[in-house]
Amino acid sequence: MKAKSVLIAITLSALGACTNVSQGGYYWGAYSPTYFEMVKNPSEETEAKRLEALTDIIDTSLEQDLRVPPGVYAERGMMYLEQDQALAMRDFQAEMESYPESKPFIERIVSRYTNQ
Amino acid sequence: MSLIKRLSVVISFCLIASCETLETKQEAFPSFYDENRNPVSMVIVPAINQTAAADAGELVSATLAQPFADNGYYVLPLPIVSQIFQAEGVVDGQQTLGLSGELFQRVFGADTVLYVTVDQWETNYVILAANVTVGMSYVLRSTDTDEVLWSYRAQQVVDTSADSSGFILADIIMTAVQTAVTDYLPIAYQVNSMAVATLPYGKYHPLVGADGEAGVISARLKQEAVDELGQ
Numbered sequence: 001m002k003a004k005s006v007l008i009a010i011t012l013s014a015l016g017a018c019t020n021v022s023q024g025g026y027y028w029g030a031y032s033p034t035y036f037e038m039v040k041n042p043s044e045e046t047e048a049k050r051l052e053a054l055t056d057i058i059d060t061s062l063e064q065d066l067r068v069p070p071g072v073y074a075e076r077g078m079m080y081l082e083q084d085q086a087l088a089m090r091d092f093q094a095e096m097e098s099y100p101e102s103k104p105f106i107e108r109i110v111s112r113y114t115n116q
Numbered sequence: 117m118s119l120i121k122r123l124s125v126v127i128s129f130c131l132i133a134s135c136e137t138l139e140t141k142q143e144a145f146p147s148f149y150d151e152n153r154n155p156v157s158m159v160i161v162p163a164i165n166q167t168a169a170a171d172a173g174e175l176v177s178a179t180l181a182q183p184f185a186d187n188g189y190y191v192l193p194l195p196i197v198s199q200i201f202q203a204e205g206v207v208d209g210q211q212t213l214g215l216s217g218e219l220f221q222r223v224f225g226a227d228t229v230l231y232v233t234v235d236q237w238e239t240n241y242v243i244l245a246a247n248v249t250v251g252m253s254y255v256l257r258s259t260d261t262d263e264v265l266w267s268y269r270a271q272q273v274v275d276t277s278a279d280s281s282g283f284i285l286a287d288i289i290m291t292a293v294q295t296a297v298t299d300y301l302p303i304a305y306q307v308n309s310m311a312v313a314t315l316p317y318g319k320y321h322p323l324v325g326a327d328g329e330a331g332v333i334s335a336r337l338k339q340e341a342v343d344e345l346g347q
Contacts (some may be wrong), residue, residue: 104225
């Protein structure tokens with residue numbers, strides 16, 4: 001078990017050489033700065049930037065075979081809710097698949113905010 | 117070794133270490149290494165702001181998801197969580213202190229609740245010197261048993277004093293300028309890192325369970341955070 005962990009750690013550090021992978025094994029991209037901007041200056045522009053950043057995180061993670069960080073799919077799902085419920089549902093599903101412990105919460109959001 | 121020699125070694129060690137009790141992660145936070153009790157998910161309530169800076173709480177709240185997620189925990193999506201709290205009129209974590217773990221479980225389905233208190237967010241001027249100080253306390257509580265699983269207090273002081281130019285007025289101005297432009301955020305990130313370094317790895321971390329012997333954790337700082345929350 002320990003050898004496996006060491007191997008995983010080594011693989012991750014090797015991966016780190018390709019992209020900005022954190023020690024927890026995630027690609028965060030512009031997660032923090034875009035969140036700040038959105039909180040400090042809520043506007044269509046900062047929201048659009050946020051959506052862009054989330055999509056970048058998801059796409060890059062899938063490309064690099066990394067797990068998408070907690071909450072990223074769910075947050076994008078919330079942003080898609082108004083325009084396209086199908087897209088939103090796909091993201092919520094993905095969140096629950098990546099993180100089974102998110103199920104109670106995601107199911108709650110889905111029933112609260114959609115007509116599913 | 118003679119008694120006197122032994123005594124003096126103990127005394128000098130005590131003086132050096134300020135009689136700090138230092139523990140490893142497993143000694144300080146045993147529940148994480150128990151398969152039946154180790155938490156997987158956490159809901160982070162809005163930061164408790166005890167400073168004079170009105171926006172400190174909001175700013176700090178925005179920094180928390182990443183470091184805790186990186187430590188291997190499923191952190192519930194912060195923007196959605198804060199929307200829910202806001203809808204209930206909760207803007208400061210202080211308002212949630214009386215709530216039972218059972219309620220958090222029901223609403224969020226999370227194993228734990230994280231309370232972060234910002235108690236220092238300030239610039240200090242002392243004659244020609246200045247510094248920016250950020251201090252925060254973190255308490256992680258189980259929603260099952262309401263017990264505190266992890267706690268820590270961390271603080272970072274950044275010296276923003278100007279290098280002496282030989283001209284006092286210039287020094288004072290330079291210090292003021294450097295202090296004014298010092299962004300609190302990077303310091304907040306550092307404080308988060310210092311605290312999270314004491315937190316055992318969670319389920320999603322590559323090295324989960326292997327860090328029991330790691331960490332030099334001050335029992336005093338661990339207790340200070342709990343005392344500060346007053347629970």
